[in-house]
Amino acid sequence: xxTITAVTxxxxxxxxxxxxxxxxxxxxxxxxxxxxVELSTDDPDLxxxxxxxxxxxxxxxxxxxxxxxxxxxxxxxxxxxVGDLGGVYRELQSDSQMRWLGPExxxxxxxxxxxxNAVWDMAARRAGTPLWRLLAExxxxxxxxxADMRYLSDALTREEAIALLEEMVPTREQRIAxxxxxxxxxxxxxxxxxxxxxxxxxxxxxxxxxxxYKHIKLKVGGDLDDDIRRCSIxxxxxxxxxxxxxxxxxxxxxPEAIEWVQRLAEFKPLWIEEPTSPDDVLGHAAVRAAVxxxxxxxxxxxxxxxxxxxxxxxxxxxxxxxxxxxxxxxxEILAVYLMAKKFDVPVCPxxxxxxxxxxxxxxxxxxxxxxxxxxxxxxxEFVDHLHEHFVDPCIVEDGAYRLPSQxxxxxxxxxxxxxxxxxxxxxxxxxxxxxxxxxxxxxxxx
Numbered sequence: 001x002x003t004i005t006a007v008t009x010x011x012x013x014x015x016x017x018x019x020x021x022x023x024x025x026x027x028x029x030x031x032x033x034x035x036x037v038e039l040s041t042d043d044p045d046l047x048x049x050x051x052x053x054x055x056x057x058x059x060x061x062x063x064x065x066x067x068x069x070x071x072x073x074x075x076x077x078x079x080x081x082v083g084d085l086g087g088v089y090r091e092l093q094s095d096s097q098m099r100w101l102g103p104e105x106x107x108x109x110x111x112x113x114x115x116x117n118a119v120w121d122m123a124a125r126r127a128g129t130p131l132w133r134l135l136a137e138x139x140x141x142x143x144x145x146x147a148d149m150r151y152l153s154d155a156l157t158r159e160e161a162i163a164l165l166e167e168m169v170p171t172r173e174q175r176i177a178x179x180x181x182x183x184x185x186x187x188x189x190x191x192x193x194x195x196x197x198x199x200x201x202x203x204x205x206x207x208x209x210x211x212x213y214k215h216i217k218l219k220v221g222g223d224l225d226d227d228i229r230r231c232s233i234x235x236x237x238x239x240x241x242x243x244x245x246x247x248x249x250x251x252x253x254x255p256e257a258i259e260w261v262q263r264l265a266e267f268k269p270l271w272i273e274e275p276t277s278p279d280d281v282l283g284h285a286a287v288r289a290a291v292x293x294x295x296x297x298x299x300x301x302x303x304x305x306x307x308x309x310x311x312x313x314x315x316x317x318x319x320x321x322x323x324x325x326x327x328x329x330x331x332e333i334l335a336v337y338l339m340a341k342k343f344d345v346p347v348c349p350x351x352x353x354x355x356x357x358x359x360x361x362x363x364x365x366x367x368x369x370x371x372x373x374x375x376x377x378x379x380x381e382f383v384d385h386l387h388e389h390f391v392d393p394c395i396v397e398d399g400a401y402r403l404p405s406q407x408x409x410x411x412x413x414x415x416x417x418x419x420x421x422x423x424x425x426x427x428x429x430x431x432x433x434x435x436x437x438x439x440x441x442x443x444x445x446x
Contacts, residue, residue, distance in 0.1 A: 001077050001078075001079070002041050002042060002043045002046060002077070002078040002079065003041060003042050003075060003076065003077060003078065004039055004040070004041055004073050004074055004075065004076050004078060004081065005040050005041055005042050005074065005075075006039075006040040006074065007037065007038070007039055007040070007067060007070040007071065007073065007074060007115075008037070008038045008040065009035060009036065009037050009038075009063045009064075009066045009067045009070070009114075010034075010035075010036045010038075010063070010418050010422050011033070011035065011036075011059050011060050011063045011422060011423045012033060012034045012035075012036050012051075012059075012354075012413070012417070012418055012421050012422055012423065012426075013031050013032075013033040013056060013059060013421060013423040013429070014031060014032045014033065014354060014386055014389075014421055015031055015428070015432070016030055016031055016032045016385065016386075017029040017030055017031050017056070020193055020194075020195025020196060021193060021385055022055065022193060022352065022353075022385075023193045023194045023195035023196075023219070024193065024194050024219040024221070024247065024249040025194060025219060025220065025221030025222045025248060025249050025251040026221075026249040026250055026251050027055055027249060028194075028195065029056075030055035030056065031055060031056035032053070032055060032353055032354040032385065032386060033053070033054045033055060033056055033059040033354065033423075034051040034052065034053060034054070034059075034354050034355055034413075035051060035052050035054065035059055035062035035063045035065075035066050035110070035111065035114050036049075036050075036051045036114075036413060036418065037049065037050045037051060037066050037070060037114045037115055037117070037118040038118065039070065039073060039118045039119070039122055041078055041122075043078075046078065046122065046125060046126065047122065047125075047412075048118040048119055048120075048121045048122025048123075048125065049117075049118055049121050049408070049409070049411040049412040049413070050113075050114050050115065050116070050117025050118030050119070050120070050121055050329075050409065050411050051114050051117060051118075051325065051355055051411060052066070052110040052111065052113045052114040052117075052325040052326070053323075053325045053326075053353040053354060053355065053356055054110070055353075058107075059423065060423070061107050062107055062110050062111055062114065065098075065107050065108050065110070065111035066110075066111040066114040066115055068098065068111075069092055069095075069098065069108070069111045069112055069114075069115045070115045070118075072091065072092065072095075073088075073092075073115075073119070078122065078126060079126075081119065081122075081123075082119070082122060082123035082126050082127075085119065085120065085123060085146045085330075085331070086145050086146035086147075086331065088116075088119060089116055089119075089146070089148065089328070089329070089331040090148075092112060092115065092116070093112060093148070093328060104303065104304040104306075104328070105303035105304060106303070109303065109304065109326070109327075109328055110325065110326060112328045112329070113324075113325050113326060113327060113328050113329050114325065115329075116328055116329030116330070116331060117324070117325065117329045117330075117359070117409060117411060118411070119329070120329055120330050120409055121408045121409035121411050121412075122408075124407055124408045124409055125407045125408045127407070128407050129407055130362065130403075130404040130405060130406060130407060130408065130410075131330075131362045131366075131404075131408060131409040131410075132361075132362040132363075132365040132366045132369070132403070132404060135330070135362075135366045135370065136172055136176070136365075136366055136369045136370050140161075140162045140163075140165035140166045140169065141162060143165055143334060143370070144158055144161045144162050144165070144334075144338075146330070146331055146334065147161070147331060147332075147334035147335045147338065148305060148328070148331045148332045148334075148335050149161070149335055151305075151306050151309070152305065152306075152309055152335060152339065154309075155309045155312065155313060155339055155342070155343075156309075156335075156338055156339050156342050160342065161338045164338060164341050164342060164371070165338075165370060165371065167373075168369075168370050168371065168373050169370075171373065172369050172370055175368055175369045175373065176369055176403075179365060179368065179369070179403055180403055182400060183396075183397065183398070183400030183401050183402050183403070184361065184364050184365055184368065184375075184380060184400055184401045184403075185214075185215075185375060185378070185379045185380070185399060185400050186213075186215075186379060186380045186381065186382040186396060186399060186400060186401050187213065187214075187215030187216060187217055187243070187245065187379045187380070187381060187382065187399075188208050188211075188213050188215070188216055188217070188381075188382050188383070188384070188399075189217045189219075189247075189352050189381055189382070189383050190204060190208070190382075190383050190384045190385065191204035191205045191207070191208050191216055191218075191234075192204075192205075192216065192217055192218035192219050192230075192234070192247075193219055194219040194220075194221075194222055198229070198230070198233055201218075201230060201233055201234065202233050202236075202237055205233070205234050205237040205238055206237050208238070209237065209238055209239075209242065211398070211399065212397075212398035212399040212400075213242070213399040214241075214242050214243060214399055215242065215243040215245065215270070215379050215399075216234065216238055216242060216243070216244055216245070217244075217245040217246070217247055217273070217381070218230060218231060218234055218244065218245070218246055218247070219246075219247050219248075219249065220246045220247065220248055220260075220264065221248035221249065221251040221252060221260070222251075224260060224263060227246075227260075227264060228263070228264070231244070231246070231264060231267040231269075232267070234267075235267055240268070243270040243379075244267060244268065244269050244270065245269055245270050245271050245273060245297070246261075246264060246267075246269045246271070246272055246273065247272075247273035247274060248260070248272065248273065248274055248275050249273075249274050250274045250275075250276060250277055250278055250301070252275055252276055253276060254275075254276050254280070254283040254286050254287060257272070257275035257276050257283075257287050258286070258287055258290040258291060261275065261287070261291045261294060262290075262291060265291070265294060269294055270294075270295060271294065271295035271296065271297040271318060271319055272287070272291060272294055272295070272296060272297070273297040273298065273321065274297075274298050274300070274301070275287045275296060275298075278298060278299075278300075278301035278302060278303075278307075279303070279307065281307070281310045281311055281314050281316050282314065282316070284296055284298060284311065284314075284316035284317055285314045285315060285316040288315070288316060288317065288318065295317075295318030295319055296316070296317050296318050296319070297317060297318065297319035297320075297321050297348065298311070298317055298319075298320075298321060299311075299317075299320050299321035299322045299323065299350060300321050300322075300323045300326065300350035300352070301323070301326065302321075302322060302323065302326065302327070302336075303326070304327065304328070304332065305327065305332050305335045305336050305339070308320065308322070308336045308339060308340075309339055312339050312340065312342075312343040312345060313343075317345060318345070318346075319345070319346055319347075319348050319377070320336065320340050320345050320346065320347045320348070321347075321348055321349060321350045321381075322336050322337075322347060322349055322350070322363075323349070323350045323356070324349065324351075324356055324359035324360050324363060325353070325355075325356060325359065333363060337363075337367055337371050337372075338371065340372075341371050341372055346372070346376070346377040346378045347364075347367055347372070347378065348378055348379055348380060348381070349363055349364060349380050349381065350381055351380065351381035351382060351383060352381060352383050353383075354385070354386045354389075355386070355390060355411065355413075356381075357381070357382055357383065357387065357394045357401075358387070358390055358392070358393060358394050358409075358410040358411060359409060359410065359411065360380055360381070361380070361394050361401040361403075361404055361410070362404060362409060362410065364378070364380040364401070365401075365403060365404075380401065382394075382396050382401070384396075389413050389414055389417035389421075390410065390411075390412065390413055390414070391412040391413070391414060392404065392406040392408065392410045392412065393410070394410065
């Protein structure tokens with residue numbers, strides 16, 4: 001019997017604010033960070049790795065919450081855990097004292113994502129297969145058994161979910177073969193961070209075109225004149241055959257979002273992302289009605305599957321951008337994919353953060369193979385930052401993710417990277433005096 005013997009949670013922070021990587025109208029000084037979980041076993045060849053994503057201060061709160069979330073796993077038989085991934089999720093999620101702090105939102109939900117990501121990684125490693133294939137080889141009944149379907153029956157029943165999956169089963173292998181040949185299409189955000197100069201924007205847009213990208217996203221919402229100038233530069237470089245997306249990162253009220261997007265309509269954006277508060281279902285619906293045919297996209301701050309249910313029911317979005325480290329791992333993500341299938345909304349996962357590209361490649365491949373069965377209007381985010389810190393980094397060629405081939409969820413970081421960027425005692429932060437992550441010292445913090 002192989003047993004889970006320990007959980008280690010590390011506060012890992014990268015100084016991306018120094019180069020304006022990750023900068024947008026709402027988040028100007030992001031230090032890409034991870035509450036990084038390792039589940040150790042008494043088998044030296046088997047561990048599970050997972051994380052949730054933050055942008056600096058407060059990552060320590062997620063670290064402690066993840067440690068507490070994972071404690072019930074210590075001493076458990078690995079085969080029992082990975083053999084009942086729905087039951088383990090429901091057990092950890094139902095901790096009433098932790099749940100009270102959410103429920104199903106905020107730090108405690110991010111922490112559950114980190115822990116369950118590590119559990120799913122361990123399950124795929126135990127099976128000797130990449131996570132996308134582990135999921136793609138499960139039966140419709142098994143998939144629905146692990147999905148968190150609570151509070152969703154008014155939108156999607158268990159029977160409907162099974163039926164949606166069953167119709168895809170006979171042609172799964174055909175779609176796997178197609179992705180092995182072509183990869184899964186992606187777009188780049190790396191050219192369009194708000195803090196970049198015009199020259200850097202122009203250069204990176206050209207590099208993206210040369211690398212085969214047909215979809216490029218720009219951050220907007222800081223200043224309208226700046227946005228007009230930057231969109232003009234982007235269109236000048238990428239032309240009008242490539243898709244341009246814009247992302248406001250929640251900075252506008254609803255009327256302001258409508259007016260601003262209408263001013264940028266001349267650049268024919270495919271979508272406006274996060275035009276207002278991520279919780280405002282009716283606000284998104286109002287924006288969508290006013291700016292069509294420009295699509296509305298949101299989801300990276302979608303706190304749980306119930307919010308997505310309401311977005312679908314209200315016909316508030318054109319593109320669903322679920323996040324692999326904000327929803328509570330595969331169990332909750334499956335439920336959102338199934339609802340998106342029923343409501344015919346394409347899922348284009350968010351991946352603007354450390355390690356998120358490594359995770360979402362598995363999700364998008366699984367979606368195409370086993371759930372949606374189509375690539376129409378589907379493109380997954382890619383940012384070219386920090387992949388060198390992962391043992392099994394994603395590979396993008398000609399604007400497409402190549403299929404992951406190594407066992408697991410591609411979540412494992414190199415030990416040396418953790419040692420260097422662990423906060424606040426890693427080598428980098430000791431040398432820098434941790435100023436890059438702390439920001440100004442406020443009264444009461446000394």
